[in-house]
Amino acid sequence: xxxxxxxxxxxxxxxxxxxxxxxxxxxxxxxxxxxxxxxxxxxxxxxxxxxxxxxxxxxxxxxxxxxxxxxxxxxxxxxxxxxxxxxxxxxxxxxxxxxxxxxxxxxxxxxxxxxxxxxxxxxxxxxxxxxxxxxxxxxxxxxxxxxxxxxxxxxxx
Ligand SMILES: CC(C)(COP(=O)(O)OP(=O)(O)OC[C@H]1O[C@@H](n2cnc3c(N)ncnc32)[C@H](O)[C@@H]1OP(=O)(O)O)[C@@H](O)C(=O)NCCC(=O)NCCS
Numbered sequence: 001x002x003x004x005x006x007x008x009x010x011x012x013x014x015x016x017x018x019x020x021x022x023x024x025x026x027x028x029x030x031x032x033x034x035x036x037x038x039x040x041x042x043x044x045x046x047x048x049x050x051x052x053x054x055x056x057x058x059x060x061x062x063x064x065x066x067x068x069x070x071x072x073x074x075x076x077x078x079x080x081x082x083x084x085x086x087x088x089x090x091x092x093x094x095x096x097x098x099x100x101x102x103x104x105x106x107x108x109x110x111x112x113x114x115x116x117x118x119x120x121x122x123x124x125x126x127x128x129x130x131x132x133x134x135x136x137x138x139x140x141x142x143x144x145x146x147x148x149x150x151x152x153x154x155x156x157x
Contacts, residue, residue: 001057001096005065006020010054013139016043019054022064022085029086032118034143047071050077055100057093059085066093068101077101077110077157080122089123098131105157113157115150116142128152 010019022038027035036042046052057066065088071078079101084093105113116139117124123127133152142149 002091002093004060005093005096007055008056008058009065010056012043012052012054013055015056018064019067022067023081023083023096025085026083030062030115030123032121032124033083034145034147046080049080052080053104057097057104059088060104066097069099070101070104072110073108074105075111077108077113078122079113079115094123094127095131097126102131102154102157105154108157110156112153114151114153116151119148119150127151 001022012019016039016042018040023036034045036045046054046069049096050073052069052071054067054069056064059065066084068082070077071080072078079098079144082094082101084097102113113136114136115128115133117128119138132154134154136151136153139149141147
């Protein structure tokens with residue numbers, strides 16, 4: 001993990017505007033990422049597979065520079081979203097965040113950690129492959145907006 005970041009809990013009631021501002025910076029820089037268009041749309045996306053737990057990472061000035069959202073309490077933990085502020089990328093934070101998701105899956109006793117990513121999202125795919133995720137299947141029209149997603153998973157995290 002970069003030395004100048006700290007992991008924090010994110011409360012979606014008090015921190016949503018700040019989290020969505022980060023998400024908008026990420027969407028603007030990464031066409032492959034789904035644009036949820038509003039805080040309500042973003043909240044609905046995060047919670048679409050059940051209530052989410054969100055953790056954030058704050059940089060040296062306290063600014064939010066990354067986050068993860070996971071949902072699921074049973075056999076499958078879903079990594080709903082991972083993002084790093086464009087100005088903070090390529091410094092190892094994405095890998096830290098994915099490793100935290102794997103740790104959360106273990107702590108919750110999940111048999112599988114699963115996520116969906118755009119087939120053309122080269123940065124995300126390289127990150128996930130490096131952390132042991134394997135392709136499970138292609139999900140066509142995954143979000144109902146005509147775009148496909150690749151389902152990746154780690155079994156027995
Ligand atoms: C994917 C993302 C989270 C990576 O975050 P990051 O902090 O830059 O990642 P790291 O610095 O920890 O990089 C870890 C590995 O990911 C891969 N990677 C990261 N960015 C990459 C890029 N632009 N091109 C190719 N590989 C990349 C590399 O394998 C890298 O390892 P290396 O630095 O040893 O080469 C970040 O690019 C991001 O937020 N993207 C937009 C949101 C998104 O796509 N989220 C995933 C949706 S499923």
